[in-house]
Amino acid sequence: MAGRRTLSAAPVLLAVTFGVFALAALSPFDPVKAYAGTAGLTASQAELDQLRINLGVDRPLVARWWDWLTSALTGDLGTSAVMRQPVADVIAERVGWSALLAACAFTAAVLAGTVLGVLAARRTGGPLDRTVSALAYTLEAAPAFWLALLAIWFFSVRLGALPSGGLTDAGSDTVTFAQVASHLVLPALVLGVSQLPWFFLYVRQGVADALAEDPVRGARARGLAERRVLLGHALRSGMLPMLTLIGSRVPELITGALLVETVFSWPGVAAATVQAATSVDFPLLAALTVLATGAVLAGNLLSDLLYGLADPRVGFDG
Amino acid sequence: SAPAGGAGGAAGADSVVVAAATEPDSLSPLLGYGKDGNSKIFDGLLTRDADMKLKPALAQALPEVSADGRTYSFTLRRGVKFSDGAPFSAKDVVFTYRTILAAGTNNPSKTELDAIETVEAKGEDTVVFTLKYPYAPFAERTVLPIAPEHIAGKQDVNSGDFTTHPVGTGPYVLTGWSKGEKLSFKANPHHWGGEPAVKKFTMAVIKDDDVRATRLRSGELDGAILPPNLAEGFAKDTARRTYAAKTFDYRTVTLPTHHEVTGDLAVRRALDIAVDRTAMVDKLLDGAGKPAFGPVPTDSPWFAAGTERRHDLDRARRILDDAGWKAGADGIRTKDGVRASFPLWYTSGDKIRQDHALAFASDAKKAGIEVRTEAGTWEVIEPRMKTEAVLAGGGSPADPDFDQYLLLTSSHGGDGFNNMAWYDDPAVDAALAEGRRSADPAVRKAAYDTVQRRLADNPGYVFLTHIDHLYVVNDKWDGLGTQVEPHDHGLGAGPWWNVETWKPKQK
Amino acid sequence: MLELKDITAGYDRRTPAVRGAHLSLRPGESLGLLGPSGCGKSTLARVAALLHRPDRGTVTLDGHAVTGFSHRAPRSLRTAVGVVFQQPRLAADPRLRLRDLVAEPLRATGRRSEAAARVAELAQRVGLGADLLARRPHEVSDGQLQRACLARALVLCPRWLVCDEMTAMLDASTTAALVAVVEDYRAETGAGLLAVGHDPVLLERWCGRTAHWNEIVKDRPPVTDRQHPYGGHVLRP
Amino acid sequence: MTPSPHVPAAAGADASRPGGVEPVLRVEGLSVRFRMAAGRYVEAVTEAAFALAPGESLALVGESGCGKSVLASALLGLLPANAETAGSALLADGLDLLAADERTLARTVRGRRVGLVPQSPAAHLTPVRTVRSQLEETVRELAGTADAGHTTQAGPPPASGGSDRPARRGRRHRLAALRAAAEAAAGRAAFPASHLDRHPHELSGGLAQRAATALALVGDAPLLLADEPTTGLDRDLVLRTADELRAHTRADGRALLLITHDLAAAERIADTVAVMYAGRIVEIAPAGAFFGSPGPRHPYARGLLDALPERAFIPVPGAPPELGALPPGCAFAARCAAADPLCRTRRPALTEGVACHHA
Amino acid sequence: MAEQVWRTRGGARRSTRTLRVRACAAVMAVVVLAVLVVPPLAQLDQQAVDLAAKLQPPSWAHPFGTDDVGRDLLLRCVHGLRVSLLVGLVAALVATVIGTAVGAAAGALGGWADRIAMRVVDTLSAIPHLLLGIFVVAVFRPGLWPVVASVAVTHWLSTARIVRAEVLSLRGRPYVDAAVSGGASRWRVAVRHLVPGILPQAGLAAVLMIPHAMWHESALSFLGLGLPAHQASLGNLVQGARGSLLAGHWWPTLFPGLLLIVPTLAIAGLAGAWRDRLNPRRRSELTL
Ligand SMILES: Nc1ncnc2c1ncn2[C@@H]1O[C@H](COP(=O)(O)OP(=O)(O)OP(=O)(O)O)[C@@H](O)[C@H]1O
């Protein structure tokens, strides 16, 4: 299955990159305006037209896409107009930091969601369940922005315990492990917490449903300890939707990362996505989308594989 | 209620960490970085002092201007070196200006150098600019930073490494730029003006106002720009000082002459006095600003005294009544079947403009004119600017010509974002031409006075406020102050415009 | 005619559960199929009910060869065979009330209007009270559920019936009662019956004709009786 | 039908055993009802009473839907939340199964002191795990009892020692022992080792049945509730399972409550037979007497035996009453040839092992 | 006969459950009533700026206080709730219906249909949501319906995947065979036997989507793609109040925030009760 899926990634990538070019071309944003920034407000029309030619955005959509594609295949990803830098450099500098943040946050969300979900499902309607469920819906209603502010206020201002932004202390130039680790905590926490509700509620739902089924009755009758019944039986059959979520929440993770990276001045690639999108920076946008596509496809493949392992009744193909 | 130790700062007194809301797109002067001076990494031929007076920098002295006002000669300072050790010379100046003007260079502010016809080096240390037409404020443009030809000349201007790893003659050297996070500088020990006392300077990039305020409070930052309501929170903090920079940064409502309501002179005059500018300054800006009656702020020497307009709702109503605008059942006036109603656009995501637009609409309603606020991106607004009102902003302190010429001359009507209202007044056109041609300060002053008076009688725009920029900085250094700031305030604005001359406070 | 010829079927190709089975049944005829547990009876029953595609061999139903069906046999043929599955707990949709469970095939084939009357009639036949009809599968006993499953199998008046250990979880009296229901139905409609089971006495009495697994599976060594009264428990090739 | 051998010592049916050993289970007045919508009740079990002596096997027979499985579930506290119970079910040490809290039941009773072979075994296995993993898990969980008869368990690995090698070896050893124990348990129920790595949905009906039996036998509980343990099995396997259960019961004075419709199996195993009808125990008799002569005394029980294919193969006429609306008199009256007005108005009590006005 | 003492297991929660469901229903009723009745009745202008009454704490004249340009927050909250509920409910509904339909179809049909549907889902989820949102809004024009469309278009994807995976697991169950044998078409199998099985999962996604859509709307309007920022919607109100909160004014945040959360919790409570009823076992355990 993995092999076939890798093959089918090619048409998806083609479609996605073309889609991005097309959407960007149709979007109301003007790359020239974005490039010029405030200076554009005083520039003359002739000036802007010249800029349009220089940036190459006057050419037809398909031609631009084709050029991008052919040169990307030879390893040249083009130059980012907003970053004034080769796209390859932009990505090389940033993607690692984003991956680190997203991976930490995601792992935390999945683990915490599972643990809390099982605990809540154990006694649905109990105090723990009520509290955490209400919290989960509240979190889903609270933009990551608010969470970030709250976290900064509490952990940095109130407790003074954690740095509130950046990759390292603002005044320090060297990137050390300890520095990055302590700066990672808050953004990862906020991003993780913002992803938590889905995992928590799906695990809760799945486990609670499984607890009412015959297999759990059977497991209980055998004299298994409550913990085993919960983890080995109820969770094992109730976590299937959650496994799907692992793949399908990747786009949301990216969207969340985008906000969190901005608030915490985290020099990752997600923050560049908004900029690339609103300023219609074709090469950067396309490259970022390819990255995102990779992440999404990998996530979905992973969750399909996990699902297939977790539920032998499912015959996935393709 | 700042916690103890909040003003601790990031490190000792020779290190400064400040936060800005925006980040330069590029650090290459060739693409527009630092064009208004104070670029830290670079120097211009000239620079400005605290009073916005020009003074020599890479040039030895102010330029010699020919009698016809079309030739400017600069003699360069000797012995200046770029931070990589290479000497600075006239060819770098020529390279910089020529590259900017080249068609292939993606520098969106080329227009500002439109007057230049040629720029030539005369020997090692003289540069001569020849202009297409006499242009009095030209010297103000030469604060533009000079790039090294031996580095920038070898690369692609638009995307070369130089755009992110610049080398200049300035007081600081860039040590790191982590986009979206921060820019770090260290003092340039070989700077021609002497080595700065602040050895390390970091500019953190924090887009969100609230986050900036919170991080300032947490003690990670030494200073930050803040909106008035957040700066207020630091007012009682003894370890920090708030600096309010005077600005030319105005907010105005364009009244397009091509709209059937705003094109009516009576409506324009009524609106101009129906708005309560003082209330806006007090409430929207928490007092950090001044009422605006034109692009020139009331405390500028260029301001034409006596052009202030009082808030006078009754008179506004009378003007409308006299002009035949009669109030209807819902309180909105009509004239010849035309309802006194027009849309007002502001750029989405900009809270200050949003508030100004709402306040303007509410004032207008009291006079019987309905203003429908709408939000959009510039892309949405631009095609509508000819007939629909926009809440615009601008302001450039160096010379009155910078703002007013593009904003008010009829020939720029509809040219990009210049003269959005298609303002067309022959007297103003003539005065503006005079102002940029003449080198005589008295003549220029008279010309700009004329412009401001005409604006009072025939308002094409309703100027609302000039906005002070507020900065909160740890009180650890001497030598802080602010310049008069433009609308677009980047790295070079704020109390740290002259961080190179700061000295740690003696305890 | 229901004819299975040389059927090889299973769940993975290397070790089929059924190998080379032959079986034929004329209309009105009944056959009891006996065989050790796990030998493949249910699999064969599923093949006969056109629910499982054999890897090899042909199924002929009323003259239609239905081997070539790509995914699923055509509806008219599927509904010609009524099936009672071995495990009623798994074969009943947990969300349907017994009433709907029985009526479902009628609704699925667009005979919604007859549903109420037909369900009432069948419930009466298999002995399900109104109270039970309103419950869901987990609220009734296994035996009661099996009665509902029998009613469901009969509801479309199939020409063929496949009963896979229909009476395994029923007491003697209910067994006798349900067998009588099936036999009455067969007497009315002349349907053919394939009954799978373990109880030779019962099958003998029910069907008259019984076949042992060994007799219908031709191409492998006959299942020898186990070395010990109950020694090797499952028959593997 | 061949008469089956009996162990005379265990063939006592009365709950009151003078001076005898404490019964393994003593059930008194056990009733279960389900609360349904609109405040109605389904009375699944009514005032069941019986006792199980050590070494005794009691076969509970009765028409489908008469409450046998519900009775078993009630003893293990596995009823759904809308069920209500009354009466008592005391284990030998006096623990009341009906009153015990979930914690006690889960930690000390289920699997350990009372085992259950559920009806519909395939539905009671966790679908996403292999039979082996569920079996090994059960063995591990109930290790204390499971190891008794089987392989030795590796002692705790030496705590000291610089490298983790001994620890790892110990673990491997333990895993091997676990595997062996699981396979042995499977063997007891004739579950083929080759099918251990299958998932429940890949099992035939009979295989699933054997898996469930294997799982229930792991704990070697003093009381085993076997709900139809022989469905889906061929004759050989029925006999084998019956013998295994009987041996299991006889050894160490365990007790067996066998719920079955398979009268042949019941005859082979049981010392006592209890007949249930519409939620009540209507007859309780020694197996020899029940299956041989004089035969059953309750008309329903007689009808049940007559319905066997070996005999008349005629069902008891009529349909069982709905448990939601039981008649005031004898529940069987409507189907009984000998019923008279008394039967319809007064409910016969269970006296001398039978609840019938005419017996 | 001795008085019988009936014992139950875990039935004690019944009464508080009903209470909770009733409370949730009551909250929703009040909210819906407020949203439907108040704006047309109160002919007040929610945009009326009164700079003199800037940032006043809650009082009788302004029960929720005023915002930083002196607009009455109660009025704005009610208007905002109206907009946000509309966006949240409609977007969640549309996204869930599309997601369920596509997921169920892909899972039930399998084969090429499944593969193609899933690659389409992959493609759409890989394109940045923002860009898709921008596109939808651009094709129409900033306004309420484009926002709803843009949220719905970008949010059905995970529902589709969840539903498909569940369907794949369900379609191998023996009762599906039984249905097939009873003459059910694929469509009928999907609608009658598979979809009811995945409704709880889909319903959960729908509930989670409601608050998410509400603030997604405000993110779009921040970029100039949604409703104009001065137009009241709960998201806009909460976003706009951030600065005031740091400056010590709690009311502009608190009230819209509560209005965002309380209805969400009420809907979640009702949906939870509904999901319990979907599960046949829990349903009979909870017979009211
Ligand atoms: N959850 C429930 N809710 C309502 N009634 C139930 C429930 N479970 C069982 N019943 C009813 O209780 C009665 C007894 O059921 P039980 O499962 O004990 O029957 P049984 O004797 O085991 O029958 P079988 O031989 O068919 O397994 C049946 O009439 C059944 O309909």
Ligand SMILES: Nc1ncnc2c1ncn2[C@@H]1O[C@H](COP(=O)(O)OP(=O)(O)OP(=O)(O)O)[C@@H](O)[C@H]1O
């Ligand atoms: N879904 C499945 N996947 C894989 N193997 C299966 C599946 N279903 C059944 N089997 C295996 O196929 C073989 C035959 O099973 P089948 O159910 O046909 O037996 P059976 O004769 O009906 O047995 P029983 O009498 O025990 O019901 C068994 O070994 C069983 O484990």
Ligand SMILES: [Mg+2]
């Ligand atoms: Mg079978």
Ligand SMILES: [Mg+2]
């Ligand atoms: Mg039963």
